[in-house]
Amino acid sequence: MEQTYGEVNQLGGVFVNGRPLPNAIRLRIVELAQLGIRPCDISRQLRVSHGCVSKILARYNETGSILPGAIGGSKPRVTTPNVVKNIREYKQNDPGIFAWEIRDRLLADGVCDKYNVPSVSSISRILRNKIGNLSQPTQHESAKQAHAQAAALPYNHIYPYSYPNAMSPPGAKMGNPHGVPVTGGHVSISRAWPSPHTVSNILGIRAFMDPTAIAGPDGYTPKMEDWTSMGRTAFPPPHAVNGMDKSAIDSDVKYPQPSCTLSSYVPACAYSPSNQYGVYSGPPGGYVSPGHHWQSQSASLSHAGGGGVTMHAGEIHAPMVFKHPPRDEDRKPPSPLIKQQQQQQHEALSSVHGLSLSTSSS
DNA sequence: ATCGTAACGGTTGAA
DNA sequence: CCTTCAACCGTTACG
Numbered sequence: 601m602e603q604t605y606g607e608v609n610q611l612g613g614v615f616v617n618g619r620p621l622p623n624a625i626r627l628r629i630v631e632l633a634q635l636g637i638r639p640c641d642i643s644r645q646l647r648v649s650h651g652c653v654s655k656i657l658a659r660y661n662e663t664g665s666i667l668p669g670a671i672g673g674s675k676p677r678v679t680t681p682n683v684v685k686n687i688r689e690y691k692q693n694d695p696g697i698f699a700w701e702i703r704d705r706l707l708a709d710g711v712c713d714k715y716n717v718p719s720v721s722s723i724s725r726i727l728r729n730k731i732g733n734l735s736q737p738t739q740h741e742s743a744k745q746a747h748a749q750a751a752a753l754p755y756n757h758i759y760p761y762s763y764p765n766a767m768s769p770p771g772a773k774m775g776n777p778h779g780v781p782v783t784g785g786h787v788s789i790s791r792a793w794p795s796p797h798t799v800s801n802i803l804g805i806r807a808f809m810d811p812t813a814i815a816g817p818d819g820y821t822p823k824m825e826d827w828t829s830m831g832r833t834a835f836p837p838p839h840a841v842n843g844m845d846k847s848a849i850d851s852d853v854k855y856p857q858p859s860c861t862l863s864s865y866v867p868a869c870a871y872s873p874s875n876q877y878g879v880y881s882g883p884p885g886g887y888v889s890p891g892h893h894w895q896s897q898s899a900s901l902s903h904a905g906g907g908g909v910t911m912h913a914g915e916i917h918a919p920m921v922f923k924h925p926p927r928d929e930d931r932k933p934p935s936p937l938i939k940q941q942q943q944q945q946h947e948a949l950s951s952v953h954g955l956s957l958s959t960s961s962s
Numbered sequence: 963a964t965c966g967t968a969a970c971g972g973t974t975g976a977a
Numbered sequence: 978c979c980t981t982c983a984a985c986c987g988t989t990a991c992g
Contacts, residue, residue: 607987607988609987609988609989610988610989615986615987615988616972616973616986616987617971617972617973617986617987617988618971618972618973618974618985618986618987619972619973619974619985619986619987620985620986620987621986621987638964638965639964639965640963640964640965648987648988649987649988649989650964650965650966651965651966651967651987651988651989651990652986652987652988653965654965654966654967655966655967655986655987658966668985668986669984669985669986670974670975670984670985671973671974671975671984671985671986672973672974672975672976672983672984672985673974673975673976673977673983673984673985674975674976674977674982674983674984
C-alpha cells in the first residue's frame with residue numbers, strides 16, 4: 601500500500617505505475633502544447649514519456665479535458681434507481697418471485713434491455729441489500745427514492761478523477777465533511793449515465809472543491825501522500841528548467857484536483873452536449889468513447905456555476921480550449937468565441953505559470 | 963528525430 | 978469480507 605512512491609522512467613521522471621500523472625503535469629503538457637512546443641520537447645522537459653504526452657494531448661484534443669479517465673469501477677451501472685424501484689415493486693407484489701423472474705420482467709416491462717439488465721446475482725444482491733425486508737417499504741420509500749438518486753449514482757460525482765482528492769465518489773467513503781457547500785466548481789462530474797442529476801453534481805462538486813475533503817479527512821491519506829511525495833521527488837526543483845515554477849507545481853501536486861490551475865482547465869473540457877457556451881459544436885461522436893464523454897459533459901456543467909471558484913493562480917475561464925498552436929495550423933473549427941477564450945486563457949496561462957520556455961531544452 | 967500505438971505490468975472500484 | 982473483472986494509467990518498445 602504505501603511506498604509505491606514512484607518509479608523513474610527513462611527520462612528521469614518519476615511516475616507511479618498504474619496511476620495517472622498528477623494533474624499539474626497533465627496541465628503543463630497541454631499548456632506547453634498550446635504554446636506550440638512540440639510533444640517531443642514537452643516529453644523531455646517534463647520528463648514524461650512521449651507516449652504519455654501523445655496520449656494526453658490526443659485526449660485533450662478530442663475531449664477537451666486534461667483529466668485522466670475514470671479508473672476502476674465497473675461498467676455503467678445497471679442497477680439504476682429506477683431498476684431498483686421496479687425490482688422492489690415486483691418483490692412487493694410477489695414476495696416469492698425469483699430473481700430470474702424479476703430479470704425477465706425487467707426486460708418484459710422495458711425497464712431494461714438485454715444490455716443493461718442486471719444479472720440474476722445482481723438482482724439477488726439488490727433484493728438483499730437495497731430492498732431487504734419489505735415489511736416497511738413505504739417507510740423507506742420516499743427517503744430511498746431521494747436517496748437513491750444520490751446514492752445510486754456512484755458514477756456521477758466526480759468519479760472521473762480517481763485522484764485522491766477528487767476521490768471518494770460516493771461520498772460515503774470519506775464522508776465529505778460538513779464541508780462547504782461549495783457551489784460552483786469546475787468539475788466534471790459525472791459519468792452521468794443515467795442522468796446528471798443535480799444531486800450528484802452537488803456532491804461531486806463538493807467533494808471536488810472542498811479542500812477539506814481533499815486534504816483528506818482523518819485517517820485517509822495514503823494515496824495523497826503518495827502523490828504528494830511523488831510530486832516532490834518527481835520534480836526536483838530545477839526551477840526554471842522546465843519553465844515551470846515550482847510552487848505552482850507543488851501546490852498542484854498537493855491538490856492535484858481542484859485547487860487552481862486545474863480547476864480552470866478542467867472546465868476546458870466543457871464543451872459537449874450540454875455545452876451552454878456553444879463554444880464548440882464538436883461532433884458528439886468525436887468523443888464517443890464512453891469513457892470520455894461524461895467528463896466533458898459534466899465539466900461544462902460545473903463550470904457554469906463555477907465562476908466563483910477562486911484560484912490563487914489566477915483565473916482562466918476557458919470553457920473549451922483546443923489546441924491552439926501559436927502558428928496557424930488551426931485544427932479546430934475556429935470560433936470567435938473560442939478564440940477569445942483561448943486568448944484569455946493563453947494570457948492567463950502564460951502569466952500564471954510563467955511559462956517561459958525555450959522551445960527546446962536540449 | 964518524431965510521433966502513434968500496442969503490449970505490458972500496474973491500480974482502482976463496482977458488482 | 979473477498980474476489981472478479983473491466984476500466985484506466987504511464988512506460989516502453991516498435992514501426
